Amino acid sequence: MQRFCSIILAILLAVFSTVYGCPPSEMEALLAFKAALHEPHLGIFDSWTGTDCCHNWYGVSCDAESHQVADINLRGESEDPIFERAHRTGFMTGFISPEICRLTRLSSITIADWKGITGEIPKCITTLSFLRILDLIGNKISGEIPADIGKLKRLTVLNIADNQISGRIPASLTGLSSLMHLDLRNNKISGPIPRKFGRLQMLSRALLSGNQISGRIPGSISHIYRLADLDLSMNNLSGVIPRSLGKMAVLATLNLDCNKISGSIPTTLLTSSIGNLNLSRNALEGKIPDVFGSRSYFMVIDLAYNKLSGPIPRTLAAASYIGHLDLSYNHLCGRIPAGEPFDHLDASSFTHNDCLCGKPLRTC
Ligand SMILES: *[C@@H]1O[C@H](CO)[C@@H](O)[C@H](O)[C@H]1NC(C)=O
Numbered sequence: 001m002q003r004f005c006s007i008i009l010a011i012l013l014a015v016f017s018t019v020y021g022c023p024p025s026e027m028e029a030l031l032a033f034k035a036a037l038h039e040p041h042l043g044i045f046d047s048w049t050g051t052d053c054c055h056n057w058y059g060v061s062c063d064a065e066s067h068q069v070a071d072i073n074l075r076g077e078s079e080d081p082i083f084e085r086a087h088r089t090g091f092m093t094g095f096i097s098p099e100i101c102r103l104t105r106l107s108s109i110t111i112a113d114w115k116g117i118t119g120e121i122p123k124c125i126t127t128l129s130f131l132r133i134l135d136l137i138g139n140k141i142s143g144e145i146p147a148d149i150g151k152l153k154r155l156t157v158l159n160i161a162d163n164q165i166s167g168r169i170p171a172s173l174t175g176l177s178s179l180m181h182l183d184l185r186n187n188k189i190s191g192p193i194p195r196k197f198g199r200l201q202m203l204s205r206a207l208l209s210g211n212q213i214s215g216r217i218p219g220s221i222s223h224i225y226r227l228a229d230l231d232l233s234m235n236n237l238s239g240v241i242p243r244s245l246g247k248m249a250v251l252a253t254l255n256l257d258c259n260k261i262s263g264s265i266p267t268t269l270l271t272s273s274i275g276n277l278n279l280s281r282n283a284l285e286g287k288i289p290d291v292f293g294s295r296s297y298f299m300v301i302d303l304a305y306n307k308l309s310g311p312i313p314r315t316l317a318a319a320s321y322i323g324h325l326d327l328s329y330n331h332l333c334g335r336i337p338a339g340e341p342f343d344h345l346d347a348s349s350f351t352h353n354d355c356l357c358g359k360p361l362r363t364c
């Protein structure tokens with residue numbers, strides 16, 4: 001009897017899911033989400049009809065077992081035929097409705113590059129405990145990062161770049177223990193970087209440039225073992241560069257340009273794994289440490305527009321590779337070293353210093 005019941009149940013479930021595809025409550029939530037958006041040119045929501053939201057609804061996919069919506073993937077710039085037919089990129093207005101939070105099994109939300117979506121990130125988004133990816137790049141979203149964002153323990157990607165997000169980075173963000181990729185670039189975020197930023201142990205890219213972030217660079221960042229790319233440029237950061245940044249195992253790109261950073265350049269930074277280093281447009285002073293050698297391999301060293309003084313380090317000529325070097329607009333003085341790394345550089349790398357001489361500037 002029990003066996004019979006479970007067979008009946010299985011048949012009923014199968015019928016249910018082929019008829020309905022997704023649970024009616026999920027479909028209602030999707031339709032309410034769509035109702036808050038307006039996409040005038042492409043018709044990306046034209047396919048959102050009928051009762052089976054798990055099949056052929058543009059940008060929607062469901063979990064194979066639960067039939068609940070797992071992904072919303074709507075990109076305004078894509079190779080999809082829908083865009084090629086229309087010969088244009090996407091544009092969408094409206095806002096992200098909190099109804100999206102009724103889709104409790106969501107694991108990724110990508111609503112990217114629609115240029116015209118306004119409103120805030122729904123606060124309830126932090127209740128979506130299965131969320132791994134939140135990608136809202138390239139809209140006009142304002143308001144603040146939800147204060148309890150740290151509840152999203154599975155979140156690996158948080159990308160809200162190129163919006164109008166304001167307010168501070170909530171302290172709770174440092175609780176995103178799975179986060180690998182953080183992109184907050186080009187918003188209006190102010191206040192400091194949370195002191196315990198270094199708790200983000202899985203982080204490999206931290207891109208915070210183009211905001212109004214102030215205060216010091218927290219030393220705890222150097223505890224992020226996997227961090228390869230740190231971009232804090234074009235903010236209002238002050239204080240010194242923590243020495244420990246030069247001790248990081250895999251840090252390859254460090255951009256601190258366009259801030260108010262002072263003090264001297266830590267020696268460690270120039271003997272580290274960093275190959276792209278932009279410290280230009282700060283208030284760095286003192287000498288450039290004379291610690292280069294055959295292990296120095298830099299795609300970029302940009303130290304322009306600081307207050308550096310003294311000579312150009314002699315050892316720089318022994319570096320194995322220097323792709324782009326910019327020392328202009330400092331107070332450097334003395335003979336430009338001769339050697340292979342300097343052969344391809346032109347005068348613009350050295351102009352506007354106090355008294356540099358030698359090729360490619362005037363002879364000494
Ligand atoms: C930048 O930081 C300084 C303090 O270091 C503060 O006085 C100033 O208002 C900040 N500017 C912006 C645009 O946030």
Ligand SMILES: *[C@@H]1O[C@H](CO)[C@@H](O)[C@H](O)[C@H]1NC(C)=O
Nearest residue numbers: 257258278280281300302324
């Ligand atoms: C370094 O940063 C400055 C200021 O943001 C920028 O103008 C410059 O192009 C950057 N240097 C390199 C080599 O990318």
